[in-house]
Amino acid sequence: MPQLTMGQALNQALKEEMTRDDTVFLAGEGVGVSIHDNPMLPTAGLLKDFGPRRVRDTPVSEAAIAGLAVGAAEAGLKPVVEIMFNPFFTLASDMIVNHAAKLRYLSGGKSTFPLVVRIKSGAGFGAGCQHSHNLEAWAAHCPGLKVIMPATAADAKGLLKSAIRDPNPVVFFEDMMLYFAPGPVPEGEHLVPIGQADVKRPGRDVTVVTWSRMLGVAFKAAEQLAGEGIDVEILDLRTLVPLDRAAILASVRKTGRLVVLHEATRTGGFAGEVAAVVMEQAFESLKAPLRRVTGPDIPVPASPPLERFYIPDAEQLVKAIRGIL
Amino acid sequence: MPQLTMGQALNQALKEEMTRDDTVFLAGEGVGVSIHDNPMLPTAGLLKDFGPRRVRDTPVSEAAIAGLAVGAAEAGLKPVVEIMFNPFFTLASDMIVNHAAKLRYLSGGKSTFPLVVRIKSGAGFGAGCQHSHNLEAWAAHCPGLKVIMPATAADAKGLLKSAIRDPNPVVFFEDMMLYFAPGPVPEGEHLVPIGQADVKRPGRDVTVVTWSRMLGVAFKAAEQLAGEGIDVEILDLRTLVPLDRAAILASVRKTGRLVVLHEATRTGGFAGEVAAVVMEQAFESLKAPLRRVTGPDIPVPASPPLERFYIPDAEQLVKAIRGIL
Amino acid sequence: MTIPKDKMLEMLHFLMLSRRFEEALTDLCRIEGKIPGMMILCTGQEAVGVGMVAALRPEDVIITNHRSHAHLLTKGADPKVLMAEIYGKRTGCNKGKSGTLHLALPEIGAPCTSTVVGAGPPIAVGRAFAQQYRNEPGITVCFVGDGATGEGSFHEALNLASLWRLPVIFVCENNRYAGAQRQEEHTRIENIADRAAGYRMPGVVVDGNDAMSVYTTALDARARAAAGEGPTLIECKTYRWRGHGESDPQLYQPKEEIAAWRALCPVARMRDAVRARGLISAEDLKAMEARVETLVQEAIRFAEESPYPEPHEALEDVYA
Amino acid sequence: MTIPKDKMLEMLHFLMLSRRFEEALTDLCRIEGKIPGMMILCTGQEAVGVGMVAALRPEDVIITNHRSHAHLLTKGADPKVLMAEIYGKRTGCNKGKSGTLHLALPEIGAPCTSTVVGAGPPIAVGRAFAQQYRNEPGITVCFVGDGATGEGSFHEALNLASLWRLPVIFVCENNRYAGAQRQEEHTRIENIADRAAGYRMPGVVVDGNDAMSVYTTALDARARAAAGEGPTLIECKTYRWRGHGESDPQLYQPKEEIAAWRALCPVARMRDAVRARGLISAEDLKAMEARVETLVQEAIRFAEESPYPEPHEALEDVYA
Numbered sequence A, B: 001m002p003q004l005t006m007g008q009a010l011n012q013a014l015k016e017e018m019t020r021d022d023t024v025f026l027a028g029e030g031v032g033v034s035i036h037d038n039p040m041l042p043t044a045g046l047l048k049d050f051g052p053r054r055v056r057d058t059p060v061s062e063a064a065i066a067g068l069a070v071g072a073a074e075a076g077l078k079p080v081v082e083i084m085f086n087p088f089f090t091l092a093s094d095m096i097v098n099h100a101a102k103l104r105y106l107s108g109g110k111s112t113f114p115l116v117v118r119i120k121s122g123a124g125f126g127a128g129c130q131h132s133h134n135l136e137a138w139a140a141h142c143p144g145l146k147v148i149m150p151a152t153a154a155d156a157k158g159l160l161k162s163a164i165r166d167p168n169p170v171v172f173f174e175d176m177m178l179y180f181a182p183g184p185v186p187e188g189e190h191l192v193p194i195g196q197a198d199v200k201r202p203g204r205d206v207t208v209v210t211w212s213r214m215l216g217v218a219f220k221a222a223e224q225l226a227g228e229g230i231d232v233e234i235l236d237l238r239t240l241v242p243l244d245r246a247a248i249l250a251s252v253r254k255t256g257r258l259v260v261l262h263e264a265t266r267t268g269g270f271a272g273e274v275a276a277v278v279m280e281q282a283f284e285s286l287k288a289p290l291r292r293v294t295g296p297d298i299p300v301p302a303s304p305p306l307e308r309f310y311i312p313d314a315e316q317l318v319k320a321i322r323g324i325l
Numbered sequence C, D: 001m002t003i004p005k006d007k008m009l010e011m012l013h014f015l016m017l018s019r020r021f022e023e024a025l026t027d028l029c030r031i032e033g034k035i036p037g038m039m040i041l042c043t044g045q046e047a048v049g050v051g052m053v054a055a056l057r058p059e060d061v062i063i064t065n066h067r068s069h070a071h072l073l074t075k076g077a078d079p080k081v082l083m084a085e086i087y088g089k090r091t092g093c094n095k096g097k098s099g100t101l102h103l104a105l106p107e108i109g110a111p112c113t114s115t116v117v118g119a120g121p122p123i124a125v126g127r128a129f130a131q132q133y134r135n136e137p138g139i140t141v142c143f144v145g146d147g148a149t150g151e152g153s154f155h156e157a158l159n160l161a162s163l164w165r166l167p168v169i170f171v172c173e174n175n176r177y178a179g180a181q182r183q184e185e186h187t188r189i190e191n192i193a194d195r196a197a198g199y200r201m202p203g204v205v206v207d208g209n210d211a212m213s214v215y216t217t218a219l220d221a222r223a224r225a226a227a228g229e230g231p232t233l234i235e236c237k238t239y240r241w242r243g244h245g246e247s248d249p250q251l252y253q254p255k256e257e258i259a260a261w262r263a264l265c266p267v268a269r270m271r272d273a274v275r276a277r278g279l280i281s282a283e284d285l286k287a288m289e290a291r292v293e294t295l296v297q298e299a300i301r302f303a304e305e306s307p308y309p310e311p312h313e314a315l316e317d318v319y320a
């Protein structure tokens, strides 16, 4: 299987879907002409391939970008719009939350809003809290939206293609550090169903539920613990909404122990949802308290040692796992 | 003690703080001249009492209203601004989340942002999902903000006064149905500390953690169950951030059983945070699975039977409690 | 330009229908428990919606706001399904999910009524973009109030619409108030239409109580849009006879102001024009009035007799 | 108006300082691992910040954006604490928490640098409101790019500032690009200043490469603001010599365009003007250059020698 970075895999997904379906178009700040000259980025080269009708650079106007998607989707197009950095989700949030998510319901099921909002996310590039602020939990707390946050290049491709074909509004969070992380990616028609978690590493002793970039941290910790005879199961949610409760419950019923790992800040993070689901439905299987390994409740700081402190690492995860064994 | 509705209690808090401190001012859409002529509303009469310097009607511009608060707070004023309905939090969210909450941190602690954003919340008045959409979980997932959501008139007064005196940005959610609910309210200097939950009804058998309007539902269920010899402890969080973990844990350690009740939609709601805290720190005390009683994962519908279906009621709570006894 | 007789009569019909539909609502929402939620009426401003929509074609799309009744009726909404929706009945155009504030009728080209002030323009931009993208003949019309032009989304949308020369018309229904704030309390400019220059877009001011002026202005703007010449901002000066909503006691609206504008009634104005031009006999006018009355009474009866949705139906229609 | 000699020399100093400060940054950020994050420079546009801020008084406040170095240096920022912050050091003006993108120096009246495009104007409105509320003599200046004027927040803020006649000046630093989008790719208007009319606010276009013009225009606007006559929108036409950030290869910027604008160097222009008016000797100019160089080198040394914050310091300063 070809090795691609996640950025390239997303690029392939966009290219394939745009080729397949003329109603798919891209819009956003710099999705066409860009300040970057990097083939690893999801929209690289697409303006050249598909021309300015399909690839639309916009003014710096996040509300209008999201509104464009809402209106065009209602008309039957399949907009794929980009929000440049996760904190700017705020600026598009009225259109996404009060409109994309609700207008189908408000129409009594008459209209559909098949749009994708790609949001570039994650910390790790030293730009501070106005560029790094993971808000997937916001999107997940909004009925009507589907919420995806892939961890591997293959999943990114397969889920973006599924998202574009889904008749519902999908918020698709892409971790920017992963754009440069390679992995095997199936060529052509590779679809990953929305709403299916994936056991990325089967294990016996403890379940680590995670998503996006933290999958790498989970693997690192799992390898380290494997040396000590501790067998970690890693469940990559991939999709937060709809949540694959069955997969979470199956894993926890097997291992009896749960750690939830995410990069977003702790209080109100999506780990709480996972915890609640498990506590509601797999209570009797639990052998130990829950542990959450997350970003601390601070804005993402800019200075390298501070930012490193912010981002959860394998050491913290190992410690958390040891603490409940 | 005088009986006031929550709206009157909030009005009193505003009046007292404005009298005490000339730096306190109000701004928002219709906080002065209003389309309502109802003395039960929090800002009723304040323009008359304090004049147009202190009570500022604004254009329909939520981002500017919130930005006004951010800038004025940095300068040492104490803005109390109003967002007319909770869904419009989206429009102010960049200013609140990326600025009010983060600028102190970004200044390295040099600046403070002592502002209050009052947000009118809750379902029950038939206006549908673009007017009713409880987003307290969003605010709670944002380090730098304090988040308050009172249930009684007395707490509303005491907490709003504390919020206005707090040197941090506070998001203060007011349930509109409660504006008309009366209760005893201490006169004058009545301060409720931010960050303290309140046992509104002590009980032995099960802990119901709730806040805002759902407190009434909890009481109704508790009374019904009391007749059957089931003794419900009701813990009113009052403040979501900072969260009174000690109070939650103390109650759950006593009763061994937990139901979290909120009006907001279920997935990603703040019940998850409460669940996670308990599962982390009071795991051994738990005798039964968690139950969540919340709004279903749908936008708030307009039609009366549908809206009633949306809002959690005592019957659901009773059933949930019975299910874990 | 002379407006054809049929168009004149059509506009008169919709003016009378909108007025009577809302007069009925005024009465109905006084009856405790009959109509849920807020009741927001366009009484006195009907000429804007009627004149504007009368200039449109079936393939055209409107994106409207909280004050939508005249817009929707003129676009062809069946008064029955509107009324049933306003009642919260299952037979309403949105199965009771939207109520009066978000009436959505994609089947007549009125797919989105947002009650978030200022949310219409970006969505209209998207709708018009789709028309341009697919080279369709239709255009999009977006209704906003004067207050809505204070929202940032209005600005972003106009900039983008002009940049891409989208086939869209922004109609500012300036009724002098945004909630309880008079125009001079929410902006210092006198003509909202002057904002158009900030986007290199034509801006036009028109008498919003004169359906004929609105209609002819709309035709021009429609022609521009359809010809690929881009958007227009049309400001219609009018007035809100009633409060913001029916629970508003209108304390801030001077009584003389209301009276002065009532004298400029857009329905009477059109009726007089039609009569003056001899386009309708007294008898036919009576018949028209009777037809309108029947439509309204049938709508009420339909709504009254319709069932409420079953509670669990609330769970439907979230996802496709 | 003749600008006093001291002011001319002050502006020349800050032009040279800004330029050298950023030239040093250009070099430093080529060294792997030295400077974290993005590096966004105002090289070529320094006259806007320098001319504008030179017209201000100590009690005045500036709200700036991602391209802030000239603004902050001229307002009186110590190059050492700026440089240390850019390095991410504990001795930086914000203890390493903000980095280059959000430099905050309330102690010199520069309390907020937001990198959220368009976020400055509403905050500036709040800051100016406080000045008006307390009857203070100071005013507020808000810097935005041309691209930022596409954000809704810009519109809301200008409307409110004009409505309340706040003592604020909005400075649009039009460097022809918003990211990789040329002005004509993000708006159809030619002069951003024309938007001012949409708020009944004066709008002025000025040569943004001429610090003297910027300065005199700023003085006028400042006088208006301080006199309670309300806000002004000043558009300064200038150009970004470098890419959006230092990692931008500028493929979309025509080489000839860059060359043409380099020929209009704002630093050289001021130097020539100062020399031509005989305000400085060749010797004194040399000394000034040397002083600037010393400041920059000291700043770098200070930053280099300063410690990084301890990791756990990340937990401080969230709440007061």
Ligand SMILES: Cc1ncc(C[n+]2csc(CCOP(=O)(O)OP(=O)(O)O)c2C)c(N)n1
Pocket: B029, B060, B062, B084, B088, B091, C066, C067, C115, C116, C117, C118, C144, C145, C146, C147, C148, C149, C175, C177, C178, C179, C240, C244
């Ligand atoms: C974003 C948002 N803010 C506030 C409101 C509350 N609100 C509803 S209508 C209205 C006034 C709108 O005024 P205008 O745009 O002039 O429309 P009109 O009601 O006069 O037709 C307000 C403030 C809202 N619905 N949406």
Ligand SMILES: Cc1ncc(C[n+]2csc(CCOP(=O)(O)OP(=O)(O)O)c2C)c(N)n1
Pocket: A029, A060, A062, A084, A088, A091, D066, D067, D115, D116, D117, D118, D144, D145, D146, D147, D148, D149, D175, D177, D178, D179, D240, D244
């Ligand atoms: C809300 C928001 N959207 C997008 C960005 C990414 N971004 C940073 S600067 C910039 C271009 C801004 O252009 P302009 O306002 O002209 O300022 P300039 O960079 O030219 O000084 C963009 C799109 C951002 N920081 N904030």
Ligand SMILES: [Mg+2]
Pocket: C145, C146, C147, C173, C174, C175, C176, C177, C178, C179
């Ligand atoms: Mg109005």
Ligand SMILES: [Mg+2]
Pocket: D145, D146, D147, D173, D174, D175, D176, D177, D178, D179
């Ligand atoms: Mg620019």
